[in-house]
Amino acid sequence: MKQLLFSLFVACAVPLCSFASAGEWKILEPREAAPAYGHAAREFRKFYRAVTGRELEIVREAEAGVPLVVIGSDCVNRFTRDAVERGLIEPLDLGAGSDAYRIVSARDGERDLLFLAGGNGRATLYAVYDFFERQAGCRYFWDGDVIPPGDSIPMSGLDIREEPHFYYRGLRYFAHRSLSRFQAEHWGPAEWEREIDWMLKKRLNLFMLRIGMDDVFQKAFPGIVPYPPADSMLPEAKPRSFYDRTTAWPLAYRGELRRHVLHYAAERDLIHPEDMGTMTHWYSCTPQAFLDSIRPTFCPQSGGAYVGDPCNAVWDIRDDRNLDNYWRLTQTHIDAYGSPQMFHTIGIAEREVFASRPENLEMKLYAYRRIINKLREHYPTAPVLIASWDFYLPGWRDYEIRRLLDQLDPTRTIILDYTSDLPSNESNTDFTNWGVVGRFPYTFGIFHAYEWENDLRGYYDLIAERLPVAAADPMCRGFVFWPETSHSDPLIMEFFTHNAWNPDTMHPEELLPEFCRSRYGEHAAAMERAWRAVLPLAERCTELPLVFRDIRETASSKPDSAALAGYRRSLEQVAPQLEQLPGIMAALAEVPYGAGNAFVDRDAIDLARTLMGRLYTVAWYRYLLAQQAWEQGAAPAAEVRRWGSDARTLLTALRDVLNLHDDYSMQASLRQIEAVRAPINPAFEQALKGNAENSYCRSYISELFDYYYLPEFEHYRREIERELQSPSRRLTYDAERMEMQSIVDAFYEKPLDEMRPLNPCPRTREEFRRQIGTLAARLQRM
Structure with a gap:
């Protein structure tokens, strides 16, 4: 349940117009449409009730003479189509499947109509939330909504069209653990539902769970990888480190939670890319039982933190068996939880495969080609996001990135850059030197913070310098916020969501007056x-x-x-x-x-x-x-x-x-975790301490x-x-x-x-x- 923070709201003078009355208006939901449209109708009813204290009825058949809030474009709601053909409203001109939306008032004889229509289901939800923001003064933050109470809401005189500048607008949730505010691994169903609702209120359309594999190995290899004990340390855990992946809840419950989260998001039309390829990186550990039974061979590695650690090593994808097993994990996730709508790969990120730089580059290029080729055997046209972290750390030179671009299909591939705000390092320049600008699809992204950096911060001057380049470039297809920690800085989150839709504010401080008025009353x-x-x-x-x-x-x-x-x-x-x-x-x-x-x-x-x-x-x-x-x-x-x-x-x-x-x-975070209706592993407290105390993750x-x-x-x-x-x-x-x-x-x-x-x-x-x-x-x- 969302926290509803009621505040006094001083409104500007409103011109004479009709106002909603609980005895008159009804909400017309499409008879046959995707679930997002039904959610849009229920969200309108919920927010109308929160503002006015009165309930509107949701119907699927229009009654003569009754004022209607009409949910959905003419593609999904026949009433909307009839209104266009009768000349009650102009054609909506919403692209098929687009994130554009319209908010349009009309009259049909003696009754009022309000159309909330989007090019797809999530865009229709955007229209609902935007209506209450404009007309009732509602404001939306990750930690709650500001909903000013009022006797009525202006419903007429509206003709609004909104369309995003960037097609993809997304967030990532990472796999660290210590404090519940900042770490998505601690969130139960209620927290995730609030987060997904907030994404839609801020008109985002993409998110990614980088919070471990959950039980995908157990589902993909059921006779080989058992579920770990729910009352002791994970067999492959490394105590007192972020590699102690012992879970708070039983792994089977985490699988149920993942299914709930992704189903909840999919019903609201959010995009969740499927991981593919060399996924046994970082916090997506290979279970020891898999290593003992399958005995995969490993990619060579010339140095770095992951040498000698088979649970966190990359399998050698030159071996067909290893590549097939990686794909089996991806397909299992699709079948159990996800959708083949979009894919994502990190390649051999952060690994130096060979000591020779040319040989190392060639191996990494080969890995991308091989992973994508495997995808095309199953999903020939799905778009692929190529994560850019490896470009930044340990770092590719500009000519090396150009070699990669020459081997990728720009009609089906996007460079997922989320280091656009970071200073250039010794071996790496920023995206403006990669050869993507004006040439190859990419995203502009704010990395913002490593795990330990959960304070207020930002390379604001670099953002102000580089964002205009991306905003002016038709090849920049998205704006993403991709930190290792969530909810650390409410101002930068407001800056991101504002500019992801319409990049007209280059420095977060420009948003401060409105941000403070909206948030603090x-x-x-x-x-x-x-x-x-x-x-x-x-x-x-x-x-x-x-x-x-x-x-x-x-x-x-x-x-x-x-x-x-x-x-x-x-x-x-x-x-x-x-x-x-x-x-x-x-x-x-x-x-x-x-x-x-x-x-x-x-x-x-x-x-x-x-x-x-x-x-x-x-x-x-x-x-x-x-x-x-x-x-x-x-x-x-x-x-x-x-x-x-x-x-x-x-x-x-x-x-x-x-x-x-x-x-x-941490104690308060542990109490929040315990509030979820699932058994708590008694070994988790030590894992929580190890995840928080290690040299990488220590913070406030x-x-x-x-x-x-x-x-x-x-x-x-x-x-x-x-x-x-x-x-x-x-x-x-x-x-x-x-x-x-x-x-x-x-x-x-x-x-x-x-x-x-x-x-x-x-x-x-x-x-x-x-x-x-x-x-x-x-x-x-x-």
């Missing part, structure tokens, strides 16, 4: 001031990364002169933003957290934690630079202690502000601050303090003394339900202001 002005104050530092995610997560790694290897020089450069680059710190803290202190608006409460913590995370990095860099200066005789020990104290203050402040919201608690997690980061910091600071007593003025970073494995072990040994906040705080406006004010006073010298 009476608190809009205070929230906009806070957003504008924090964003300049939030955008400095390159210069000020999340180093609180890497205390143990720093302690194990003393920063060298090159690293320290980089820290100094970063501090110089952010100096203008730091000069604004008093104003930033003042704006944040005025945020009305605790005033009863759930959107404000969530976003207040996002703004505060992002700011504190950036400032912690500043203090940490200065702490390390002060250590170097002390060793060189250029600073007293007191200077080192000062910055160590400031870093600890910020780390503690981060801990305290995170405790003001359940979004950052309450339990990590109290029982991991702060103990590590105190250990580190004690050792630095001890070495500051040395007359030699040399910090040794002694490996034995800096060892922190006992802290890690204690984290895993302590049950989550015993990891209570060590500084519990009331979730009140006064407490939020106190925390910000106390921190501001401590940071006056920063």
Whole structure:
């Protein structure tokens, strides 16, 4: 059930028009049409009831003289066709199967008509949601709807046509696990239904589940791969890592959940590409039982993190048997869950097959050709998305990408680029240099964030530079948002959904006034001031990364002169933003957290934690630079202690502000998972910890601050303090003394339900202001 947040809505003066009345209007649903049209009728009834408190009847036969809300174009609703032929409305001119839609008012004698028509089922749903946005002031966010109450809704005088600029507009959900807000693997049926409904409200049409294989191996190879035990660790799990894929719910239930999610999406006409080819990458592990029985051969690999790990290795597709087994997984997923509407492959992503670059390229080109050729044996005309991650990491050069393009069919292939917002790296340029612009179909995509980067962030300037190129190029077929973490930044999500439909806003800050009015209501002005104050530092995610997560790694290897020089450069680059710190803290202190608006409460913590995370990095860099200066005789020990104290203050402040919201608690996430009606694997808690604590995934997690980061910091600071007593003025970073494995072990040994906040705080406006004010006073010298 969606959270309905009612807010006061001040409307502009509305011209005289007819208004809906529960005793007059009815909703005319097509008699025979795809399920999406029935959903459109029910959604109109639901939102009308939510706004006015009155119920409209859904009918399939028009009654004489009764005003009607007519669902569907003349292709699916005979009443609409008759209205065109009688001249009540002009031809709708909606392309067959297109995402264009019309909202048209008409009169038929003494009765009013309202037509909500799309080129397909999902477009008709777009029309319904757009109607309530325009006429009733409704607004849609991933975490709830704003539905202003009203006695009536204007229904006449409308003639609206909408058509998307980009054909494909999509999202990806990735396979990490720790906090339910950010990780789709934690979501049950209710969360997924809300998410899919939100996609449609924001006029998206494509999504992808990259959340593991679920039980596809068990279905594809039933006599070979059994379902794993539901009460112990997965046989191939790697403890204390993101490769512990032990599931919370039994794998058979996860299969049922996948079926429900994809069926729910398909009924609403969303596109879900089918994975094919070399799918045993990352979090789509090969079960040990399959390895033991089938014994696949593996693709050569010259180096990298996946060497020697058969569960995460790519089978050698030069072997027909391996290619056939990969296809068997794809076809099984289609038969059990999906649809052969569209396909997706990652090729041999992130793997370096041969040490020789030319040989490596040739193998990767061969893999794409072989995978696509296998597809064409079964589905000759289906479109294929070629994921671009391998282009970016480890990186293809522009001429290598052009060689690939020369081997692909542009009539049936699209380059799924989702790194359009990332800076060019040493071996890779951005999409404008690949030879796709004006030549080959591709998507513009925002990667936005790795798993650990769940704060407010974005390469906004790069987006503003590159999006106009894609928007002006007819070969750019889509706009996708493809991060490793979901729901991390509500502003960038609004920016994406806005521009995916009509790319006319090149910088997220341009949307702030309307975003704040829509989301925060009476608190809009205070929230906009806070957003504008924090964003300049939030955008400095390159210069000020999340180093609180890497205390143990720093302690194990003393920063060298090159690293320290980089820290100094970063501090110089952010100096203008730091000069604004008093104003930033003042704006944040005025945020009305605790005033009863759930959107404000969530976003207040996002703004505060992002700011504190950036400032912690500043203090940490200065702490390390002060250590170097002390060793060189250029600073007293007191200077080192000062910055160590400031870093600890910020780390503690981060801990305290995170405790003001359940979004950052693993224990709260576990309770949400347990609320789904499926048994919980008792081994999952350790898997959850391992998925959260490993060096790749650590982030803003309450339990990590109290029982991991702060103990590590105190250990580190004690050792630095001890070495500051040395007359030699040399910090040794002694490996034995800096060892922190006992802290890690204690984290895993302590049950989550015993990891209570060590500084519990009331979730009140006064407490939020106190925390910000106390921190501001401590940071006056920063």
